[in-house]
Amino acid sequence: MIALDIDGTLTPVGSNEIPPAVKAAVTRAADHGAHVVLCTGRSLIGITAVAAQLPVSYAVCSNGAVWWDPATSSVTRRTTFDPGPTIKTLQALLPNSVFAVEKTGVGSLSLGEFLPGDLWGETRQVTFEEMAVPTPRLVMRWLGHTPAELSFAVRELELPGVEWNVDHTEAWLTAVPPNVSKGTALDELSASLGISPQDALAIGDGSNDVEMLTWAGLGVAMGQAPAHVQAVADEVAPTVLEDGAAQALNRFFP
Template sequence: MNWRPRLVALDIDGTLTHVGSNDISPAVKAAITRVTEHGSLVVLSTGRSVIGTTPIAAQVPTSFAICSNGAVWWDPARAEVTKRTTFDPGPTIKTLQALLPDTVFAVEQTGVGSLSLGEFLPGDLWGTTRQATFDELAATPTPRLVMRWLDHTPAELSFALRDLELPGVEWSVDHTEAWLTAVPLNVSKGSALEELRQELGISASDTLAIGDGGNDVEMLRWAALGVAMGQAPARVHAVADEIGPSVLEDGAAQVLSRFFPA
């Protein structure tokens, strides 16, 4: 195949690692290294915060990181946030609390951790987590609000939210946990990557993206070639140009090896 993308956007959880893990297989590490050896750029594009992204960026060559579903941009070379878009989380929390009273919430404090309303499970949140009141959360502009519905499944959450309207934010439901993420309106992995692509002067036809979740839909649509992981849900497969192997099969490495051989 003669085509070789110049910008490669990679989701983390369920694409480079198993969900919630920081362990990247040797095959995936090697494939990502070959991307940069061939002169292309690697962009980590994730729902994780900067704190959750740094352990991944430390393991593979990373040109840029789009964190918090596009709301936070991080430059690994300078180890600094270069862009941060926020919203006021109070109205969204109120709407969700009225619908699902037994949920817990956290707002991201970039580079620090989270303020939480209720107890999350161990390992759910990155950085320092401090319990706070609703008023404190509502008074904290944030790039990312997360909600977990404890003791429920992703399918139950999706069904409960089937008619939900959340004005002023973009939101998605995870397919592995009963977990909702909200970010500022008109912000997504896809919108952030398009802005970055234009800044870098890379042609739209020279882009590749690999992902597995609902928050990857806009990114897969954005890319000239959007590849969904094999284990991704049907709604993600439906928007992808191709369906690759699963994360259990080091699917990201297999896809990248087609364009960046050893």
């Protein structure tokens, strides 16, 4: 199994453009019989353009909360939580923050206005009461602040009932249901396919990739990944701008 993050691994952050060398390397892996699994924090609607370019066996979206089978174009798992308490806690701590909950396969409901290009699919601004509905994924952007400022502000934050992480490229926080991560999703998916974690290669660059990288038999961090992500990986590849994912895959699928 080859588990691949998207943003900062297959593509530059926020882009759907996969470099030719990376596309070729992933295709060779599939041709050798590997199950290619996209494993991303993006919502399902956000992976469509990327998945169409690759021989994808499965996709694990929303940090593990949504599973998608491209063979049948169907969602096979969708785990949800109540985002209301988390929104209230973050609003009190982080003034000028905006929020969005995922409408799987459609887009988002937002509380406040995000920056252009932040959200995939259709976005509709709603009230707090309309936001507080079961969702697989809640995202928050702290407008006017840096990732470092957000990391410092939430250093002692407790958010009961959710798993959450902070992005290293934007002042962005993602929350998903409890006990859900890329690692837990891949563990269940691989077991259903009869694949041992020792036979898995995972490549990623963000805080939400830590569980995935430690789960896989070989976890590879991208060269631009933060120090704490590189620290848990077995190896560090070149950066996304150097087609690092391709270079990692080419060792096994030349």
